[in-house]
Amino acid sequence: MASKIDKVFYDIGRLEILAEQNSPIHRLDPRAKLLVTIFFVLAVVSYGKYAIADLLPFFLYPAIIIGLANLPVGYLLKKLLIVSPFVLFIGIFNPFIDREIMVQFGPLAISGGWVSFASLLLRFSLTVGAALLLIAITSFPAVCGALDKMGAPRILTVQLLMLYRYLFVLVEEGIRMIRAHALRSFSRRRPRYRIYLQLLGNLLLRTIDRAQRIHLAMLSRAFSGEIKTVRQFNFGRSELLFLLLATGALITLRTTHLTDLLGRLLLEISQ
Amino acid sequence: MSHHIVEVKDLAFTYPDRTPALQGISFRIHHGESVAIVGANGAGKSTLLLHLNGYLTPTGGQVRIGDYPLTRETLREVRRTVGMVFQDPDDQLFMSTVFDDVAFGPLNLDLPVDEVTARVDKALATVGLSHLKERPPHRLSSGQKRRVAIASVLSMAPDILVMDEPSSGLDPRARRQLIELLRSFHHTKIIATHDLDMVVDLCERTIVMHEGRVKADGPTMAIFGDAELLESCCLEKPLRMQGCPLCNK
Incomplete structure (x- = not known):
């Protein structure tokens, strides 16, 4: 139980180390x-909602980024798997609701529901994968910094940063409490729910205490209500090139049917 | 240099739940002095420290930092003058990188960016951690965190350093390095601690607190030589001033 939390927790650290690479x-x-x-x-x-073939070429983007940034594919896939139950639950009813046959492969008939379900899965892997990649190549704080620079409300970005900073402290505190419970609960495997409630309440109180101490630390350093940072960002030629290339490629993908074209090309060659 | 003086006169403070924490504390600390505040748990050390930068408002008496009495108007100036290092560095390092943390104070003082960067670099060089500038604080060791916490205060160029338990939770070497670091500072230092051996190393003067009062105030060696006094305040002689338990000398 506790060891599982430990593991998930240290996994976040791995994402951070990935973001510190120099590619x-x-x-x-x-x-x-x-x-x-x-x-x-x-x-x-x-x-x-039925798009499948048109989505496939988009996997080029993560493939190229992973290649250039030297990221471990297996690790990222595992992260995707952890989140996937959510989307599975959202999409699983499609095949039951939408039973109209859309594709016929010989004896095998595929209903619209299955097609939209597959499309949903593809889109999930692409979008969540892209977000994950963004963190792995930029780090979470840097993403917040970018949001801030691009005009997102300061209060939001500061909240996100604080959340991220104290996530580690909070989880560690939680782990210590669960460990302390596990060591004294002997044969009982899982804490009873009432005890869970107490643990949570305790955690909340500790959090409030800590928030007070952090505020005190901020005040002692002349804090006056606005968090200021110096962040040297440099949007130079290589950024422009990257942005143009990527958007160019995306627009091309979105406006043409690449899979279709490729398929037709293959057919023509084989004929 | 009268502006580095810390003067506390008849300071009294009672918590809202009516626990009397401080009951008439008076002392005067001069420029460049290094003073330890020792006492049992609950003697009022931390409460006293929280008055020195105006976080708590006394229920009686007065605090003077330099030429100003501590009031609402002088709060900002006082907080720049008095650098506070807290017991748990996780409370003090709340930004996402070491750099941002050390830059937090100077930026709040509205210094120009060049000056801020220069001060951050200098503060980090002083504590010997320039290479960790871009690290997130949660991936530092306890010793490193403590030094970054000190750097985050140094960058505001305070005249007076106030520290709560600076050596707690450090391994022997990190503790030794911390002591050497603190010894190299020329600031006025006020250190609340249970680490009496560190007091012997760092502070020529010691204030003993007991149940919200000043029980003794004098040269460190004289105070630690007074076994009766220490006993009555739930303290013990520093280890190095005790006889050797192995050879009974």
């Missing part, structure tokens, strides 16, 4: 990467 992709200004990711997600979700 041409990592060196790009976070804003450029954020913009490209947003465009990518928009392009992917803009397709109709």
Whole structure:
């Protein structure tokens, strides 16, 4: 039980270490990467609900980024798998609701529901994968910094940063409490729910205490209500090139039917 | 240099739940002095420290930092003058990188960006951690965190350093390095601690607190030589001033 939490927790650290690498992709200004990711997600979700073939070429983007940034594919796939139950639950009813036959492969008839379900899965892997990639090539704080620079409300970005910073402290505190419970609960495997409630309440109180101490630390350093940062961002020629190339490619993909073209090309060659 | 003086006069403070924490504390600390505040748990050390930068408002008496009495108007100036290092560095390092943390104070003082960067670099060089500038604080060791916490205060160029338990939770070497680091500072230092051996190394003067009062105030060696006094305040002689338990000398 506790060891599972430990493991998930240290996994976040791994994502952070990945973001500290020094590849041409990592060196790009976070804003450029954020913009490209947003465009990518928009392009992917803009397709109709039965789109499958048109979505496939979009896997080129993660493939290229993973290659250039030297990221471990297996690790990222595992992360995707962890989130996948959510989308599975959302999409699983499609095949039951939408039973109209759409594709016929000989004796095998595939209903519209299955097609839209598959499309949903593809879109999930592309969009969530892109977000995950963004963190792995930029780091979470840098993404927040980019959001801030691009005009997102300061209060939002600061909240996100604080959340991220204290996530680690909070989880560690939680782990210590669960460990302390596990060591004294002997044969009982899982804490009873009432005890869970107490643990949570305790955690909340500790959090409030800590928030007070953090506020005190901020006040002692002349805090006056606004968090200021110096962040040197450099949107230079390579960022522009990256942005143009990526958006160009995305627009091309979105406006042409690449899979269709390739298929027809193959057929023509074989004839 | 009168502006580095810390003067506390008849300071009294009672918590809202009516726990009397401080009951008439008075002392005067001069420029460049290094003073330890020792006492049992609950003697009022931390409460006293929280008055020195105006976080708590006394229910009686007065605090003077330099030429100003501590009031609402002088709060900003006082907080720049008095650098506070807290016990748990996780409370003090709340930004997402070491750099941002050390830059937090100077930026709030509205210094120009060049000056801020210069100060951050200098503060980090002082504590010997320039290479960790871009690290997130949660991936530092306890010793490193403590030094970054100190750097985050140094970057505001305070005249007075106030520290709560600076050596707690450190391994022997990190503790030794911290002591050497603190020894190299020329600031006025006020250190609340249970680490009496560190006091012997760093502070020529010691204030002993007991149940919200000043029980003794004098040269460190004289105070630690007074076994009766220490006993009555739930303290013990520093280890190095005790006889050797192995050879009974």
